[in-house]
Amino acid sequence: MNEMTATPAMPAQSMAADCPLCVAPAEAPLWDDGFCRVIAVDDADHPGFCRVILNRHVREMSDLAEAEQMRLMRVVFAVEKVLRQCTDADKINLASFGNMVAHVHWHVIPRWRDDRRFPEAIWAAALRPTAPARKALTRERLRAAIINELGDDLREPRP
């Protein structure tokens, strides 16, 4: 075996050229430790909505080793905790589907009793035409609260 056939540093499944979660993201993450990133989702009905995205291209949670599953869930639950601290949400919803983009990512969604779809999932038809205006949550506040829970991601500060 020569150097040309040596095992590459990253597995072949690491990135997928046609996956929108593998290409360099347009949005700056709130937090990114190299293993996964947290992004803010722009959703006026659910301010604070975040996604936790595995940086590697992996289809299902059960494709990850147990230590990786737990590392990712630790971030998901930290973001849940942050949304409970930073919003007056009545409930937090967690979901990982991957039906449209089969690259592991988690939705962490604050819900209010009077939001447009409560108590249905946010993917269900709206039950109310409008919802009360919610206080916006700044990226800075979210990022500071995530760092408070998980520590700094040791990357350059975001713009």
Added chain:
Amino acid sequence: MNEMTATPAMPAQSMAADCPLCVAPAEAPLWDDGFCRVIAVDDADHPGFCRVILNRHVREMSDLAEAEQMRLMRVVFAVEKVLRQCTDADKINLASFGNMVAHVHWHVIPRWRDDRRFPEAIWAAALRPTAPARKALTRERLRAAIINELGDDLREPRP
């Protein structure tokens, strides 16, 4: 302090009288290790659909200690693995909402490209009036596969 005021063995939040997931379940669980139980959901569109229900009355994942979070997720991911083994599903969906019943429980849902709502969430409006008939998955097969992943729950065999 006399015996009447002694701390009960289970914390006060352990069970909630008005919670449908706290009352003795009508359906026999597929698996139950005392900490959580797995039940089969009767859904012809998604045969194999399971719920993993924490036995204690807890509102959010972030109300659990980290070891308990990981213990519960280990069961959720084992059920995901079982559904991948026992069905020809194209994707597995995971979700924890608790908007209707705020007692931690996880939906583990097999999805097919031609099911009635794919690629939308199963809570969205149907996109197709019908879906191909799916092979049913027996409780016995599911339970055997769960035990194969997680070990026996050391309770009496289910009827």
